[in-house]
Amino acid sequence: MKVSGIEAAFKLAYSAPIAGRKAPETNFALDVRLKLPGSGITGIYGTSGSGKTTLLRCIAGLLKADEGELKVNGEVWQDKRDMVPTHERSMAYVFQESSLFPHLTVGENLDYAIKRAAAVDKSFYAHILELMDIERLLQRSSDQLSGGEKQRVAIARAFLVRPKLLLMDEPLASLDAGRKQEILPYLERLHDEFDLPVLYVSHALDELARLADHLLVMHQGQVLADGSIEAVLSRTDLPVPLGDDTGVVLPATVVERDSQWHLVKVEFSGGSLWVRDSGDAIGNTLRIRVLARDVSLALSSHHDSSILNRIPVTVLDLTPDSDEAMVLVRLSAGQSILIARITRRSVAHLKLAPGNTLWAQIKSVAVVR
Amino acid sequence: MILTDADLQAIGLTLRLASTVTVLLLLLGTPLAWWLARTSSWLKAPIGALVALPLVLPPTVLGFYLLVAMGPNGPLGQLTQSLGLGSLAFSFWGLVVGSIFYSLPFVVQPIQNSIEAMGARPLEIAATLGAGPIDRFFTVVVPLAKGGIITAAVLGFAHTIGEFGVVLMIGGNIPGETRVLSVQIYDHVEALEYGRAHWLAAGMLVFSFLTLLTLYVFQGRKRRSNALSFGG
Known part of the structure; x- marks a missing residue:
């Protein structure tokens, strides 16, 4: 079942100190004007206090901006004069912490959404329950669930609203790393199956690298960057230091399997890489993530190291890192961009300058999707 | 018969008064508690203090001013007279009005506390699931503040039953109209009928203790079962 053809354009201006907010800035202002795609997952990334939850x-x-304009799929939700109240918007929201009603069982929590939604047929209900694997929890009360189960129920409940837009505010932030890994596959399934636009707020870049198609970077109430996740993560000019999270994501295709060493060869536009066998069939497309800290540079191709992956690259530009000792080097490999995070001393030693050709040695590649 | 007809009449009147006052207080006190719990208006502190005033004020002071207000020249008296209801002073409905003021904090504060403890989040969740304001009140606020509402009803009822000073000031001592239990006990003692006074007084003591005991047992159980509320 597909929710098809939703085009969303958001225009939102907001500027006022927010009473009682925990943000470090006492004079917080949100000032954004954006157009977001009407399908797929749009990640909204930023540190705490950047205004992503406020947005x-x-x-x-839930929050009335001083000036707001909002149009979702041609429907006006807010303009200069009027604001459609939350309960009349065809939208669902997944909160960071557990948001199940404590006085209702899991099944009653789901019914709460169904009763107020446009007709939900039985097969859709059963399908969502199966996707999120919560059939056996229906009779439980919410305090008998683990954190991960609670969020799965909350996500299922959001889908049962039959929303035209799904908002998720750090849905995994209250879970530990293990629970997080438990939920991510469910979110991927939903993403693959429903063509529903999702705005996904997170301060965890690894989550977004895995889920998001589009990425918005927020800082001090403003939007710094906005584009496909590949494009945004290949930039080094953003004033938000990503530190160890700096790195690119690349679409790739599985081309060869080496069963002996449990590796698969994936091809991207800049060459090919050996990665750990993810079980994907040959011909599958997947998304890989190469962190800048895992990329080192060499003037010649060494075959005497443990590093499997060496790719010829050309230096595009060099940007000082937030860490004074480090430099971010952007490299072009075919149509793709890689980023290497190396010391300033190495830059001087190798006499790196834009246009140099050399070898990128990639220590580790993660298959994120 | 241990209790006289006058005693039974006083008990009946007292129960009628307390029931009426409790129902009215829940109807008036819940929206007021809601407003106090949610508002950020500067009026919150003064209104909250006014509501709490009967906790510290001698009942005779409250009764005195209510009597003046209900008198033929007082604002309440003028209002009831212009509506053709006559004077409230020394009548059952005068007692109802007085008791509403007197027991107000015992009803408003528990409800206000449970709404404050609930926070805004459950209402936001309900709104994102498509529930409008009235829907949210009955499906979220009432069930989640249920403990506070029950506490409020019990305390309001018990407190009205034990009222004396305000009753004496505005109700006087009219059998079947304003002579409530506490006044009846006072009359027995004045008449040196200690035996009769004992029966009523001991009855009140047992009733009050059992009421509070039930409440505390109920609250204790509820706290254990509701260990989880909205975190974060």
């Missing part, structure tokens, strides 16, 4: 709350109508 989401404005879109949900």
